[in-house]
Amino acid sequence: NAGVMQNPRHLVRRRGQEARLRCSPMKGHSHVYWYRQLPEEGLKFMVYLQKENIIDESGMPKERFSAEFPKEGPSILRIQQVVRGDSAAYFCASSPEWAYEQYFGPGTRLTVT
Amino acid sequence: QQQVKQSPQSLIVQKGGISIINCAYENTAFDYFPWYQQFPGKGPALLIAIRPDVSEKKEGRFTISFNKSAKQFSLHIMDSQPGDSATYFCAASIRGYQKVTFGIGTKLQVIP
Numbered sequence: 001n002a003g004v005m006q007n008p009r010h011l012v013r014r015r016g017q018e019a020r021l022r023c024s025p026m027k028g029h030s031h032v033y034w035y036r037q038l039p040e041e042g043l044k045f046m047v048y049l050q051k052e053n054i055i056d057e058s059g060m061p062k063e064r065f066s067a068e069f070p071k072e073g074p075s076i077l078r079i080q081q082v083v084r085g086d087s088a089a090y091f092c093a094s095s096p097e098w099a100y101e102q103y104f105g106p107g108t109r110l111t112v113t
Numbered sequence: 114q115q116q117v118k119q120s121p122q123s124l125i126v127q128k129g130g131i132s133i134i135n136c137a138y139e140n141t142a143f144d145y146f147p148w149y150q151q152f153p154g155k156g157p158a159l160l161i162a163i164r165p166d167v168s169e170k171k172e173g174r175f176t177i178s179f180n181k182s183a184k185q186f187s188l189h190i191m192d193s194q195p196g197d198s199a200t201y202f203c204a205a206s207i208r209g210y211q212k213v214t215f216g217i218g219t220k221l222q223v224i225p
Contacts, residue, residue: 004156
């Protein structure tokens, strides 16, 4: 059973470009979460999605950030017009329905130059 | 507002010793307390978890102690090994809300 998959693993973008991060949950998991980890800091919750629904986006910056989990295909975290402060590791996690446990992917390390 | 406070931020332990990491929480609605282990360049891996209806849970060399009245919980790593060197995060969540709140992390180094 493959774990949570994220791609790309490393992404370099220039200021003002768009970044698209992809996450495929574990087989059988219908809930997806995105977290951001800044250097030397803990993980901060961004958004919680189920198929075709955003359940909780309370940790998402109000501008430039969006997330989706379509009926088919991976979940996408999209960052428009990236700035240097967006440089971080972005982790996706997944869980089965109504389960406490969340399982994390390897992360996408975004560098904005 | 830091809802889960973790200490120490760094810890050096000799091989064979006991590593102890402490966490405290504020929100009494939390009902699930996992610990994650993260190696450099990797994602966090679920290590062990506890719910507030038990005071202790042990899995191999890893033990969680939970004190509901004090709103504190801790991770003990017995017979620490160099392979345990990693960053450890305590966390808390509320069933139905799913959002996990993490502590700041403890960087553990086990020296031979």
